[in-house]
Amino acid sequence: MRRSKLQVYLEVLDALVFYGPMRLTRITYKANVNCSLLKPILNDLIKNELVEERRLKKNVVIYAATKAARATLLRFNEITQILPIMGLRTERAGNYERNTCCG
DSSP states (O other): OOOOHHHHHHHHHHHHHHHOSBOHHHHHHHHTOOHHHHHHHHHHHHHTTSEEEEEEETTEEEEEEOHHHHHHHHHHHHHHHHSOOTTTSOTTTTOTTTOOTTO
């Protein structure tokens, strides 16, 4: 079954919130997204201030979810509990309060 664009964006955000800051390759594994598709998705999320790009060294870049990303996922999960939308709810709903990666 093919995922919608919304599902892919949510899974990228979910991975960053749940697992914390990661490099590009790790995000592809955790969110199950092709690397060539991931970069434009991250650029959109950065533009909307849901993800931030951090440079650790000259050639090392990691991506981290912002507080707005955590709030967005919490709101989305609240909405999907009220209005059950098939196939759009993330697996780790409710774990965002415990994760302090975005801090």
